[in-house]
Amino acid sequence: MTGYINIGGSNPVHDGINSYGAAFMLCSAEPVSASGLRKFSEALISGTASACIAAGARDVSHIKAFVEHESGFIHADTVGDRLDVKVEGRDGDPTTRFRLVVNTVIFGLSDEAVREATEAAIARTLSEFGFRRDEEQ
């Protein structure tokens, strides 16, 4: 499942804030350890924030993600432009298949620009870590 959600509505206090969310299964040829999944989550969040800033975001309002598999759950997020990523969660056994959920909320970019920046960062990070999308969910 991927997509935008219209958070603007008719409320003027929401002006300029747009979001994009994506969720899908990922797989890896080799089992990935908990520390590998933590590094992946951190790289993904940091890469998404950088892409949004490069695209002209005025504020990285909140970018958050979680990675979940049979025995583990790791969540990561960042706010602002310092690119400090907080990664927490329950480490599990090494796995070859896991679910990724990403939500990007940005002030100062159009919803299409938020989508493009997020998808570009996902593609780059998957390539860097040698993961691939398994199936859309």
Place this chain on the structure above:
Amino acid sequence: MKIVQVAGYLGSGKTTLIIALSKELAATGRKTAILVNDVGAVPVDGKVMEEYGLMVKDIGGGCICCQVAGNMLKTLESLAKGPAPDHVIIEPTGIAVPESIRQAVMLNAEKTGAVLGPTIVLFDTTRAEKLLTYETLKRLVATQIKDADIVALSKVDLSTDEDVSQAEQAIRSMNMDAEIVRLSVTSGEGVRLLAERVQEMLVRK
């Protein structure tokens, strides 16, 4: 069933505070449910809270304050009929206007059996300058702050004393009546105090 609202701009630490606050409230033997409204097509916060063993209901599909208030009221109704928690903590999206939620709860109190408790609004002290500079963000943040019974200045462990004091002054100019609490869930500063204030207000309201 008393309602505690934990609002505040995106990334201000609402989910982290709710996890900590729920533990404090659970220690009093009261049953607490969380109602989460996430910005984004796919919910994240509710899933994170479930990982900490909390009773969570997710409300998706838009902002709770202006687009999916009806879903919130239906969920409150089903909570009242089902697990009947003593407290419901509502985490609206970071762009929600707390007063709109308060109005929706109040106007439907008979149907849902919900009683309004305190509204806590978080303000991220590490991003004070940005939040108070951009006119659009400032308008939203000011709207949230003026609706607060308690303002929690969050992430104070990551800010200088000077920045926190300046943030406090700015907040005070937006809301003369709210109690202001300095908060760091990471270091634990303010968490117990906030839980005590919430419990006092729940008894009073």
